[in-house]
Amino acid sequence: MSPLLAAATLAWPPPLRSLRQIFRLRYSKAPSNSAAARGVWHNNVQLDNGQHILLGCYHQTLQLIEQVGGNVEHDFLRLPLQLTLHNRFELKAPHLPAPLHLLVGLFSAKGLSFGERLRAARFMLALRHINFTLLHDISVFELLRMHGQSDGLIRLLWEPLCISALNTPMHIASAQVLLNVLRDSLNGVRNDSDMLLPRIDFTALFPERAAEYVKQHRGTVLTACSVEAIIPNGDEIRLTTRQTALSTAHTELFSHVICAASPISAARLFHTVPQLALIAGQIAAIPYQPIYTVYLQYPEHVCLPHAMLGLDRCFAQWLFDKGQISEQRGLIAAVISAQGKHQNLKHELLAQKVAQELCEQLGIREAPVWHKVIAEKRATFSCETNLLRPAHTTQIANVLLAGDYVAGEYPATLESAVMSGMLCAGTILAAFNH
Ligand SMILES: Cc1cc2nc3c(=O)[nH]c(=O)nc-3n(C[C@H](O)[C@H](O)[C@H](O)COP(=O)(O)OP(=O)(O)OC[C@H]3O[C@@H](n4cnc5c(N)ncnc54)[C@H](O)[C@@H]3O)c2cc1C
Numbered sequence: 125m126s127p128l129l130a131a132a133t134l135a136w137p138p139p140l141r142s143l144r145q146i147f148r149l150r151y152s153k154a155p156s157n158s159a160a161a162r163g164v165w166h167n168n169v170q171l172d173n174g175q176h177i178l179l180g181c182y183h184q185t186l187q188l189i190e191q192v193g194g195n196v197e198h199d200f201l202r203l204p205l206q207l208t209l210h211n212r213f214e215l216k217a218p219h220l221p222a223p224l225h226l227l228v229g230l231f232s233a234k235g236l237s238f239g240e241r242l243r244a245a246r247f248m249l250a251l252r253h254i255n256f257t258l259l260h261d262i263s264v265f266e267l268l269r270m271h272g273q274s275d276g277l278i279r280l281l282w283e284p285l286c287i288s289a290l291n292t293p294m295h296i297a298s299a300q301v302l303l304n305v306l307r308d309s310l311n312g313v314r315n316d317s318d319m320l321l322p323r324i325d326f327t328a329l330f331p332e333r334a335a336e337y338v339k340q341h342r343g344t345v346l347t348a349c350s351v352e353a354i355i356p357n358g359d360e361i362r363l364t365t366r367q368t369a370l371s372t373a374h375t376e377l378f379s380h381v382i383c384a385a386s387p388i389s390a391a392r393l394f395h396t397v398p399q400l401a402l403i404a405g406q407i408a409a410i411p412y413q414p415i416y417t418v419y420l421q422y423p424e425h426v427c428l429p430h431a432m433l434g435l436d437r438c439f440a441q442w443l444f445d446k447g448q449i450s451e452q453r454g455l456i457a458a459v460i461s462a463q464g465k466h467q468n469l470k471h472e473l474l475a476q477k478v479a480q481e482l483c484e485q486l487g488i489r490e491a492p493v494w495h496k497v498i499a500e501k502r503a504t505f506s507c508e509t510n511l512l513r514p515a516h517t518t519q520i521a522n523v524l525l526a527g528d529y530v531a532g533e534y535p536a537t538l539e540s541a542v543m544s545g546m547l548c549a550g551t552i553l554a555a556f557n558h
Contacts, residue, residue, distance in 0.1 A: 262509060363381065
């Protein structure tokens with residue numbers, strides 16, 4: 125999700141015109157295709173760099189997709205809350221209002237003893253009682269133990285949930301951030317816990333449409349153009365940019381700058397500005413976690429029993445049947461989130477192991493026609509207990525910071541990226557309205 129400057133400004137269409145007279149809407153994107161969510165071509169097939177799932181509670185992202193011309197009901201496959209670990213565990217929320225749907229789902233979950241189901245439901249009620257807020261942040265594992273969650277419950281329910289939501293192992297993951305996600309997804313209205321799987325590739329889903337929207341509103345979008353320096357210049361900010369195709373650098377003055385680059389680029393850009401050196405250090409210290417996606421193309425008739433299916437104690441944590449999601453028949457995406465022993469394997473071997481798991485677990489005996497492993501080594505920040513995340517404002521009032529890693533309630537998600545962009549846009553508009 126790259127065009128955050130655009131995203132931030134799109135949220136406020138009415139004042140956009142007056143705002144643009146003072147501050148020309150510009151969005152610039154680095155030449156390397158480095159966005160965290162993006163389409164990738166392989167073997168003439170459109171893949172995503174990773175399977176993205178949105179939750180029904182990602183209201184700001186979903187609203188923004190609609191605002192730039194998307195249609196959430198067409199663009200996504202909507203799955204009501206259901207977690208299935210093949211032959212091990214199944215939680216299916218019935219058509220009841222929240223949070224009853226979850227409680228009944230937990231009570232009727234398959235693969236847990238009666239005592240475990242009771243403990244899981246009690247845990248959820250205890251979380252509601254404290255309004256999903258802890259006095260002090262602790263690790264997810266500590267929280268689960270404090271609430272008497274057994275090994276089986278942790279392994280089949282909470283660990284897969286924690287890894288998929290926070291992309292961080294539960295012994296270091298922030299319990300408070302997990303509770304924020306549980307509060308908004310499981311404790312709101314029923315649709316908030318729905319899982320939405322994009323039917324189209326990510327570049328088409330949002331950035332292309334957003335860029336078009338910006339142009340239609342007389343903004344400028346520069347692609348293949350990286351910002352090389354941010355230089356305070358009196359009350360204004362001078363940006364030095366470089367187009368890939370041109371060797372010469374270009375400089376231009378702006379009233380405000382929202383830096384929505386990846387944390388690595390943001391730290392590099394801020395580092396050379398004395399007033400921003402402290403925040404640059406804070407950004408540079410952020411730890412990361414990987415996400416690996418193993419795409420296996422099988423003959424077209426191969427499919428999974430569900431569009432999304434978990435595996436227990438396998439390299440592949442979640443499988444996605446792209447035939448059911450985006451009509452890419454026979455294409456299976458296996459997702460492996462967070463650090464682990466898979467990182468020590470060569471891609472070729474990892475793909476073989478995942479294919480073997482599909483054979484053993486699901487009886488898919490055909491060999492894949494091709495495979496592609498996409499390893500995002502710094503996919504997201506490691507969402508650890510008490511992690512210091514930078515604020516969206518900086519020591520320079522008209523330089524702001526947006527991105528999924530900026531201080532907020534959510535882990536590294538599309539929603540946290542969009543929310544921080546909105547916050548920056550709101551801050552700039554408030555300054556203009558004074
Ligand atoms: C494999 C994978 C799976 C994921 N799955 C999910 C999921 O299921 N659900 C979910 O909500 N989130 C998921 N995420 C996280 C989600 O993709 C990110 O949280 C989100 O895309 C972050 O958006 P962003 O705008 O903060 O950063 P980015 O998308 O990283 O955008 C930063 C942009 O800045 C540009 N840039 C960098 N340097 C410069 C420069 N010097 N000048 C100009 N531009 C520059 C880059 O080219 C890039 O376009 C996943 C991420 C990965 C990698």
